[in-house]
Amino acid sequence: MVEDGELGALGADSYTRRGHPDAQVRMSAYFQDYVTVGVFIALGAVLVAVMLGIAAVLRPNNPTRTKQLTYECGVDPVGAGWSQTYVRYYVFGLLFVVFDVEAVFVFPWAVAAERLGLFGVVAITIFMLTLIEGLAYAIKKGVLRWE
Amino acid sequence: MQIDWLAIAPEIVVAVTILGVLAADLVLPRPLKYWTATLAVVGLTLAVVPLILMAASSVETRSLFEGSYVVDDFALVLKGLFLIAGYLVVLMSVSYIESDRYYQGEYYLLLLSSVLGSLVIASARDLIVLFIGVELTTGPLFMLAGWRKGDIRSNEASLKFFILGVLSTAILLWGMAMLYGVSGEVRFDQIRSALADPSPAAQPLVGLAILFVLVGFAFKVSAVPFHFWAPDTYEGAPTPVTAYLSVSSKAAGFVALFVTVYVALRDRVDIWGPGLWALAALSMTIGNLAALRQSNIVRLLAYSSIAQAGFMLVPFAAASVAGEQLAEGLAATVVYLVIYALMNLGAFAVVIQGARRTGTGDIDGWAGLGRIDPRLGVLAAVFFFSLAGIPPLAGWFAKFVMFRAAIAAGSAAATSLAVIAAINAVIALYYYARVAKVVWFDEAPAGAEPATEPPAASLALTLGIAAVATVVVGVFPAVFAVFGEATRVLLASG
Numbered sequence: 001m002v003e004d005g006e007l008g009a010l011g012a013d014s015y016t017r018r019g020h021p022d023a024q025v026r027m028s029a030y031f032q033d034y035v036t037v038g039v040f041i042a043l044g045a046v047l048v049a050v051m052l053g054i055a056a057v058l059r060p061n062n063p064t065r066t067k068q069l070t071y072e073c074g075v076d077p078v079g080a081g082w083s084q085t086y087v088r089y090y091v092f093g094l095l096f097v098v099f100d101v102e103a104v105f106v107f108p109w110a111v112a113a114e115r116l117g118l119f120g121v122v123a124i125t126i127f128m129l130t131l132i133e134g135l136a137y138a139i140k141k142g143v144l145r146w147e
Numbered sequence: 148m149q150i151d152w153l154a155i156a157p158e159i160v161v162a163v164t165i166l167g168v169l170a171a172d173l174v175l176p177r178p179l180k181y182w183t184a185t186l187a188v189v190g191l192t193l194a195v196v197p198l199i200l201m202a203a204s205s206v207e208t209r210s211l212f213e214g215s216y217v218v219d220d221f222a223l224v225l226k227g228l229f230l231i232a233g234y235l236v237v238l239m240s241v242s243y244i245e246s247d248r249y250y251q252g253e254y255y256l257l258l259l260s261s262v263l264g265s266l267v268i269a270s271a272r273d274l275i276v277l278f279i280g281v282e283l284t285t286g287p288l289f290m291l292a293g294w295r296k297g298d299i300r301s302n303e304a305s306l307k308f309f310i311l312g313v314l315s316t317a318i319l320l321w322g323m324a325m326l327y328g329v330s331g332e333v334r335f336d337q338i339r340s341a342l343a344d345p346s347p348a349a350q351p352l353v354g355l356a357i358l359f360v361l362v363g364f365a366f367k368v369s370a371v372p373f374h375f376w377a378p379d380t381y382e383g384a385p386t387p388v389t390a391y392l393s394v395s396s397k398a399a400g401f402v403a404l405f406v407t408v409y410v411a412l413r414d415r416v417d418i419w420g421p422g423l424w425a426l427a428a429l430s431m432t433i434g435n436l437a438a439l440r441q442s443n444i445v446r447l448l449a450y451s452s453i454a455q456a457g458f459m460l461v462p463f464a465a466a467s468v469a470g471e472q473l474a475e476g477l478a479a480t481v482v483y484l485v486i487y488a489l490m491n492l493g494a495f496a497v498v499i500q501g502a503r504r505t506g507t508g509d510i511d512g513w514a515g516l517g518r519i520d521p522r523l524g525v526l527a528a529v530f531f532f533s534l535a536g537i538p539p540l541a542g543w544f545a546k547f548v549m550f551r552a553a554i555a556a557g558s559a560a561a562t563s564l565a566v567i568a569a570i571n572a573v574i575a576l577y578y579y580a581r582v583a584k585v586v587w588f589d590e591a592p593a594g595a596e597p598a599t600e601p602p603a604a605s606l607a608l609t610l611g612i613a614a615v616a617t618v619v620v621g622v623f624p625a626v627f628a629v630f631g632e633a634t635r636v637l638l639a640s641g
Contacts, residue, residue, distance in 0.1 A: 030328065030349075133166055140173045 091143050095135070102131055154209040154218040156197035157226055161263045164190025168255050184241045187255040191234045191262070198227055214334055215273035221481070225269040225402050228485050232395045233262035235492045235609050240387040242603030243499060254294065257287035258391065265399035272410060274323045274333040277403055281319070284399045285312050285367065288392060292384040304383025311366060311376040319363025325356035326411070335411035343414050357418045360407060361426075367400030370460070371429040374453050378437075381449035386502070389445060390495035393452040394488045401459065401484060405477060413473070420467035424564060427464040430457030431571040438578050443508050444498055447578060451534060452491065454575060458545075459483045461568045462552035465561035472556055479552035486545040486620060493613030494530040497523065500602050500610070510582060515591020520598040526610055528583045533617050535579035536572055541620035546572060 070077045109116065109124050116123075138144060152159075167190070168183050175182055201209070202223050209218040237258060244254055264283025271277035289312060293305025327333060329349045330341035342353060362373065369377035381389045408419050434454030441447040459480055466476025498508075504520055505512050517524030533540035553565035601607065 130166065133169060137169060137173060 088146065091138075095138060095143070098131065098134065102128070151209050151211055151218075153197055153201060153204075154211055155216070157194040157230070158263060158266050160190060160194040160197070161259060161266060164194075165256055165259045165263065168259060172253065172256070181241070181245070183255050184237060184244075187237050187259055188234065190259065191230055191237065194266075195227065195230050198223055198230070212273075212276075214336060215276050216270050217272045218270050222269040224481065224485070225398070226266050228398060228488055229262055229265040229269065229395055232391070232398070232488050232492060233258065235496075235612060236387055236391045236395070238605045238609040239390060239492070239496055239499060240385075241605040243385060243387050243606075254291070257291050260287045261285075261291075261391070261396065265395055265402075268399050268403045268406075271403070271406065272335045274327060274335075274338075274411075277407065278320065278323060281367065281399070281403050282316065284396060285316075288312075288388070288396055291388045292380055292392070294385050294388060298383070300383035301385070302383075304380040307376045308380040308384075315363050315366030315373070318359050318366070322356050322359025322361075322363055325352055325359065329353050329356060335407070338411040339413060342412065353415065354418055357408075357412060357415060358422070360412075361404075361419055361422045364400055364404035364407070365426055368397050368404065368456050369453055370426045370456050371433045371453060374430070374434070377453060378446050378449040381452075382443065382445050386445065386495060386499045389449075390492055393448065393495070394491050397452065397456060398484050398488060401456075401480075405463065405480070408467075409473065409477060416467050416470055416473070420464070420470065421560075423460055423464035424468045424560060427457045427460035428564060428567050430454060430460065431568060432457075435571050435574045435578075439574065441578070442510055444501070444510050444513070444582070445508055447510065447582070448491070448494060448498065451575070451578070454571065455487055455491070455534070457571070458549060458568060459487065461564055462549050462556075465553035465556040465564045468560040468564070469556035469558035471558075472552070476552050476556060479548045482548050483545040486541045489613055489616045489620070490530050490533040490541055493526070493610065493617060494534060496606060496609045496613060497527045497530055500606055501527065503602075504598055510585055511589075513582070513585050514589035515586075517587040518591050518597070523598075523602075524586050526614055527586050529614055529617060531579045531582045533621065535576045537576075539618070539621045541617045541624075544621060544624040547624075 070081070105127065106124065109120055113120055164186060168186050171183050171186055172180065201218065202220070207219065211217070237255065240254065240258070261284050264280050264285075264287075267280035267283060268277060271280050289305055289309045292308045293301050295301040326338060329352050330338045332338045332341050365373040366376075381392060384392065408416075408423075412419060431454050434450050434452075434457060438447055438450035438454060441450060462476040462479035462483070463473075464476075466473045500523055501513055501516060502508050504523065505516060507513070516527070529540060533542035536542040536546035549568065550565055553561055553568065556562075602610070
């Protein structure tokens with residue numbers, strides 16, 4: 001099914017790989033990675049069970065009403081567990097994430113700024129301006145006003 | 148860093164237009180908001196210029212970013228299709244959106260973002276780039292489908308589309324992750340060479356990865372049995388958005404599917420070939436049978452577009468089950484895709500104007516529309532007969548190319564798919580012709596007067612472009628054969 005010359009190079013490459021004993025090894029190594037994951041999950045479960053189990057055996061068991069309250073930074077909890085949150089927090093959260101992610105891109109650029117030169121400056125400027133336009137949009141639409 | 152700026156010029160132009168539309172929407176006062184639409188139209192027109200320059204240049208394949216982004220003739224033809232379809236949908240939207248009381252700037256912003264995503268898909272030769280393209284195409288559409296915030300059907304459309312869209316994305320991503328897992332590569336050509344090495348331990352994983360990728364894309368193109376979101380979403384969404392969904396977004400999903408299976412997974416055609424065969428056969432048959440019973444024109448077009456997706460898949464699916472002439476099959480599918488886009492956009496423009504004239508989306512409510520508004524009646528007949536594949540309209544050439552490719556593939560499975568397609572083409576004629584019959588032969592309701600006011604200029608332009616294209620391609624199919632040839636030649640070297 002190879003119809004052209006350009007693919008010849010790739011074809012040759014795959015041909016040398018085909019039947020190579022490495023192929024088997026690579027694949028079983030791939031599945032072994034998942035065995036590692038499985039072992040870690042099992043270890044985690046065992047660890048929790050052991051710690052809680054030992055604690056249950058050793059500690060005195062003396063529940064009071066105060067002790068069984070939901071722990072909320074030491075303050076007595078108010079209201080039920082299911083409470084509604086202002087939807088506005090969501091918009092703020094969204095904007096926060098946008099600029100948080102911006103930082104993820106800007107810091108690596110700043111580290112490599114000298115090496116990237118003018119191209120990097122232009123690219124990051126375009127990137128920032130795009131986000132700033134988004135911020136301007138949010139402000140204009142009154143998203144950041146709290147009344 | 149060396150970048151071929153001309154190759155990514157269309158994307159850059161559209162991206163700048165998006166920012167421009169957003170800025171214009173912020174600064175313009177309410178009465179001048181229509182400038183956002185004008186900007187969108189200008190931007191889409193300008194984006195075609197670099198495409199033409201590239202088509203005229205002697206450089207055949209431009210490969211960027213270490214081969215992750217490739218602009219060849221296949222990409223050029225499809226980018227042209229996406230830009231023209233976006234252009235027609237913007238034109239269609241102008242009068243439709245203005246009649247609403249909602250702000251419009253975001254509408255064009257979201258629409259253009261989706262167009263940008265489909266431009267990226269056409270060039271993506273890398274799992275990550277492809278995924279970004281797919282998400283950029285569908286993400287804005289979730290919001291556009293729910294554009295009429297006060298309309299509960301629109302909300303329903305958006306929600307259904309969103310939930311199933313996210314589900315399909317998860318499945319697709321899972322498949323892609325497994326592909327990466329077995330090959331250790333994200334670039335398509337490297338995935339291909341990595342998968343060419345048949346290690347027995349990897350076989351089940353490869354099969355599963357291909358299955359998941361196939362299912363993920365099948366959701367995007369609403370192929371049966373992954374089509375359940377489509378009719379409700381199409382009916383509830385604003386009609387121009389529905390037109391976009393059924394043309395551009397579907398075409399983008401197809402292109403993403405073809406590029407993945409053709410470039411990255413070509414050697415595993417034994418796995419995905421039968422899958423495509425089943426998708427094609429089921430989509431045609433079930434789409435058509437369901438369309439027979441629809442009384443709402445938009446739902447009819449929704450099921451019709453599911454069935455047409457099946458027809459589109461026929462040449463490529465036939466070639467892939469036969470394991471031969473894959474490039475020819477793909478070329479035929481692309482030709483079908485382009486023609487379908489033009490005539491289906493026309494059909495939706497007719498639906499918008501027809502619903503405005505008659506005040507209803509029920510097919511029976513359109514009785515006598517041909518008397519009330521003869522020009523619209525003629526256009527309705529043109530587009531619906533073209534969808535049915537009656538010569539001398541463009542649809543016949545699409546069907547002709549489809550059957551020729553399916554029969555040329557030659558194996559028993561390919562021929563049986565052609566037979567299923569033939570039966571379905573006859574079934575489809577019934578419901579397409581029924582629309583023309585209601586419009587021309589049923590009595591108009593008493594008191595209906597001939598329409599005097601002309602349609603909005605932008606909508607008239609959409610209808611005009613689509614009608615001219617449909618008739619010209621039907622009479623001189625050689626226009627498209629050239630495109631098809633270009634696609635074939637270049638895909639062979641893909």
